[in-house]
Amino acid sequence: MSSVDPNRRPSNAGRYLFLLILGLVLGVVATVMAMRALEQRKDHFPEALMHVQQWHMGQLKGDMEQNRCNATDVLPHLQALRLSANDLEAAFPDLRDDARFKTAASAMRAAADKAVANPPLTCEGVGAAMKSLGESCKACHQDFRG
Structure with a gap:
């Protein structure tokens, strides 16, 4: 004879655990997708x-550490820094009208x-x-990076 009660219902704990x-x-x-x-x-x-x-500042530092300080080594990085400085106001449109930001971008x-x-x-x-x-970068970062 078995000791199972015929009136007892099976537990739903497994189903609840699966649903959880x-x-x-x-x-x-859903969180990752959002x-x-x-x-x-x-x-x-x-x-x-x-x-x-x-990155360009890092390349200049690396050139200095390797004693590669000829104009042909450093000038491309300096030119790239100058060219990218033209985009500062476009990159930060919320700060475009801020006098401190204009001054810092101009100094760069x-x-x-x-x-x-x-x-x-x-x-x-x-x-x-x-x-x-670096000083021109630092001045801007102190005011706007927080």
Whole structure:
């Protein structure tokens, strides 16, 4: 004889556990999809511009560390920094009318103009150009990066 009660119903715990896990999985998938959709709507230009400028500054630093400070080594990076400085206001349209931002962008262009007009021929000159460019970057970042 079996001791199973014929009036007892089987437990629904397994079904509830399955539905809970299914709900969690669907919630995670929906959250990831929503986050990706929001990310696609974001303007990547400002961040990309800053990455490009940072990369060129890094290349200049690397050239200095390797004692490759000829004008032919550093001038392309200085020119790229100057060219990208033209896009600062376009990259940050919310700050376009801010006087501090205009001043900082103008200072960046002036530092790059000076470095391109008189390309450094020594590593000390590259260091001085990088310092001038870095100070203009730092001034803007202090005011607007937070």
